Amino acid sequence: MPGTAPSLFRHGPPGWARLATFAVVALALMVVDARLQMLDVARHYIGIGLHPFQTVMRLPRDGARQVADWLDTAARIRAEDEAESRRRIELAQLATHAARLAEENRQLRRLLGVSDDRTGAPTVLVELLYEVRTQFDQRLIINKGQNAGIDAGMPVINERGLVGQVVRAGAFTAEVALLTDRAVSVPVQVLRNGLRAIAYADATPGKLELRYVPADADLLAGDLLVTSGLGGWFAPGVPVARVEEVVPDLVSGYAGVLAQPVAELDHHRHFLVQLTEGVDPILRDADGNPVQPGGEAPMGPPAPTAEPGSESNEAPATPAAPLSAGTSPPPTISSDA
Numbered sequence: 628m629p630g631t632a633p634s635l636f637r638h639g640p641p642g643w644a645r646l647a648t649f650a651v652v653a654l655a656l657m658v659v660d661a662r663l664q665m666l667d668v669a670r671h672y673i674g675i676g677l678h679p680f681q682t683v684m685r686l687p688r689d690g691a692r693q694v695a696d697w698l699d700t701a702a703r704i705r706a707e708d709e710a711e712s713r714r715r716i717e718l719a720q721l722a723t724h725a726a727r728l729a730e731e732n733r734q735l736r737r738l739l740g741v742s743d744d745r746t747g748a749p750t751v752l753v754e755l756l757y758e759v760r761t762q763f764d765q766r767l768i769i770n771k772g773q774n775a776g777i778d779a780g781m782p783v784i785n786e787r788g789l790v791g792q793v794v795r796a797g798a799f800t801a802e803v804a805l806l807t808d809r810a811v812s813v814p815v816q817v818l819r820n821g822l823r824a825i826a827y828a829d830a831t832p833g834k835l836e837l838r839y840v841p842a843d844a845d846l847l848a849g850d851l852l853v854t855s856g857l858g859g860w861f862a863p864g865v866p867v868a869r870v871e872e873v874v875p876d877l878v879s880g881y882a883g884v885l886a887q888p889v890a891e892l893d894h895h896r897h898f899l900v901q902l903t904e905g906v907d908p909i910l911r912d913a914d915g916n917p918v919q920p921g922g923e924a925p926m927g928p929p930a931p932t933a934e935p936g937s938e939s940n941e942a943p944a945t946p947a948a949p950l951s952a953g954t955s956p957p958p959t960i961s962s963d964a
Contacts, residue, residue: 753771753783755896759802767803776902789888790803803898806828819850819851835868852868867888868889
């Protein structure tokens, strides 16, 4: 029919009519759903049908979230592990420090017990600063000196026994020679029977020897040696060493005696210095009375002398080692055996 559009391009109802129709249907459905709730069943089944599609559509989002959560969890676990490792190391250090403090407290209590038990020379508590050891010299540097009343010749002890002797004292520090140092000699006696001798450093590291002991002397392995108090430097009764070996030499008439110090010289950091005074055998007046010079350190106890016409079995005194210029001689103890 002329004037009519081909069926290929024929359209439905006009747009305004369709918009009005859909609006009316939407309003009707809203009223029915709000008033009568007749669409709940339809909504339920439609939700069941759409659920697989919703799950598939959420997969990328859920996967991204899981990856992000895993990365966050891994980072948090690493941070917590590092924090725990650091805390464990700190706790180990604190435990070690606490154990060291506890051991020092126990030693200080034992030292205070030694100081209370020994009624004699007053004592000064000192602390080790550092060690100076060579092939021949074994020295400790302590944190107190002449300002605390410490002077050359004074003995150093711990809770077990004699450690050494002060050989040089400054204003604020002092140098201590251990028992096993060649500069130290100690007058001792056997606790069991009172036999007197002199202890020197032995050639064997960490050992002491008793020189000029008669071969038939009553001395046995295991005997405890204590200071005899001769000379005034060492207070009597301080444990020194325990006899390990007695080998009589019939040719020389003396016995080779080897002893082990009981004070554990390589242990602990705190010691007691006994403020004792010895007698200098060199500085004596014409009547034989000791003279204390000003500003010089005492040298040790007087050398034994034999009465005229009497026989003496005393051993000759060991000559002192030469000293360098400008240094005060370290105290050496020599007494009758």
